[in-house]
Amino acid sequence: MIAISFIATVLIWGTTWIAIALQVGPVPVLVSVFYRFALAGILFLLFLAASGRLRVPNRAEQPWLIAQAFCLFSLNFICFYSAASHIPSGLISIIFSLATIFNALNARLFFGDRISGQTLLASILGIAGLALLFGPDILSAESESTLQGVGLAMLGTLFFSLGNMVSRRNSAAGLTPVTANAWAMGYGALIMLALIGLSGTPVILPTSTTYLGALIYLATIGSIIGFTTYLYLVAKIGSAKAAYATVLFPIIALALSTLYEGYHWQWTGIVGLVLALSGNLVMFARWPNARPSKEAQSSQPSAAE
Numbered sequence: 001m002i003a004i005s006f007i008a009t010v011l012i013w014g015t016t017w018i019a020i021a022l023q024v025g026p027v028p029v030l031v032s033v034f035y036r037f038a039l040a041g042i043l044f045l046l047f048l049a050a051s052g053r054l055r056v057p058n059r060a061e062q063p064w065l066i067a068q069a070f071c072l073f074s075l076n077f078i079c080f081y082s083a084a085s086h087i088p089s090g091l092i093s094i095i096f097s098l099a100t101i102f103n104a105l106n107a108r109l110f111f112g113d114r115i116s117g118q119t120l121l122a123s124i125l126g127i128a129g130l131a132l133l134f135g136p137d138i139l140s141a142e143s144e145s146t147l148q149g150v151g152l153a154m155l156g157t158l159f160f161s162l163g164n165m166v167s168r169r170n171s172a173a174g175l176t177p178v179t180a181n182a183w184a185m186g187y188g189a190l191i192m193l194a195l196i197g198l199s200g201t202p203v204i205l206p207t208s209t210t211y212l213g214a215l216i217y218l219a220t221i222g223s224i225i226g227f228t229t230y231l232y233l234v235a236k237i238g239s240a241k242a243a244y245a246t247v248l249f250p251i252i253a254l255a256l257s258t259l260y261e262g263y264h265w266q267w268t269g270i271v272g273l274v275l276a277l278s279g280n281l282v283m284f285a286r287w288p289n290a291r292p293s294k295e296a297q298s299s300q301p302s303a304a305e
Contacts, residue, residue, distance in 0.1 A: 002236050005229045012226035014252030017089035018260060019222065020081055022214040027204045029081040032215075034192035035206075037073050039219035041186035047224070048182055055179050064170050065183050066191075071163030072181075073188025074195070079156030086149025090257030093250045094133060094276050095153040098126050101279070102161035110165050122282040129276030132268045181227065250277065 023032045048054040057065060083092050101123050107113040134150055170180045196203060206212055254273065257263040 002233065005232045005236075009226060009229045009233060010248045010252065012221055012229070014093070014249045015256060016218060016222040016226070017084075017093045017253045018256045019214040019217050020092075021084045021089040021257075021261065022210055023081065023218075024085045025208070025211065027206050027211065028196075028201045029078055030192055030196050030199065030201045031203055032081055033074065033077045034189055034196060035215055036077070036218050036223065037185045037192065038189035039215070040223040041073075041182070041189050043220065044182040044185055044224050048178070053178070054182075055176075057175060057179065057183060061170070061173070061175055064166060064173075064175075065180060066187050068163055068166045068170065068180060069184040069187035069191055071159045071166060073185050074191040076156040076159035076163065079152045079159065083149045083152035083156065086145045086152070088254075088257040088261045088263045090250065090254030090261070090263055091133060092149075092153045093253035094273065095130065095150065096157050096160070097250050097276065097280055098130070099157050099161050099164070101126055102157055103164055106161050106165050107168075111168070118282060118285070122279040125275050125279030125282060127279075129272040129274070129279060132272030132275065134272075136266065136268055185223065 027035075045054065080092060080096075101119070104113070104115055104119045104123075108115050130150075134146065167177060167180060171177060195201075206215070250273070254263065258265070
């Protein structure tokens with residue numbers, strides 16, 4: 001069951017990026033994100049209620065759930081969906097895989113966790129990999145669009161990392177990740193609805209079967225099932241081992257991007273991919289006599305794409 005859950009998590013989260021790219025089009029980004037988390041939040045809460053696991057958080061927990069919703073189920077996805085109109089989805093997944101580095105820096109800032117030499121080496125490898133992956137495109141004639149896509153994906157990853165910090169705080173306060181994420185998805189949909197109203201964004205009902213298929217996939221498979229399989233892994237083998245799945249996401253995402261988005265490989269991209277993935281492997285490697293950081297001991301995963 002553990003092996004099946006691991007494979008399922010990699011395949012699901014590795015394919016959500018291409019599903020996001022399939023939603024780029026006439027439906028505004030704000031509306032697409034609203035559709036996704038309105039559907040996911042409703043289904044998630046109904047599932048918990050039907051299984052007798054639904055808990056209504058108290059008033060003191062509400063601000064933190066809203067903060068989690070802002071970081072994990074609204075602002076970050078606005079960035080990711082917008083980035084998908086500028087760069088291939090596989091490259092977005094590479095940037096997102098650097099969330100582990102963002103987490104290390106934010107854990108130091110908010111919780112005082114030590115940044116190890118292992119983290120610094122992983123950061124150097126990751127940054128070098130990104131430079132090789134995106135350098136040629138940024139220096140080309142279409143550099144402005146590429147740069148916008150990279151910046152949006154980086155900002156989305158930052159929001160996701162901040163959401164992990166909020167989730168860590170919520171878990172320490174006794175609010176389980178399942179309960180927190182179910183409610184935060186619902187709040188995320190409400191936040192998106194408010195942004196739609198404030199910005200005057202037109203609400204367009206999708207008619208494309210491709211769009212609707214991607215929406216259902218992202219809401220159910222990507223947001224609910226993928227998240228559940230990952231939580232199962234965390235419960236059975238621990239968050240550190242379960243996090244190895246994130247190292248494999250970009251491989252699947254880039255393979256799909258090559259097949260369906262026409263992503264063209266160059267030698268710099270191949271070397272950059274190897275370096276970026278090496279950075280993630282270094283981040284999760286067990287070194288002799290290495291002591292796990294407070295963040296590794298206490299943090300819990302908070303969401304899946």
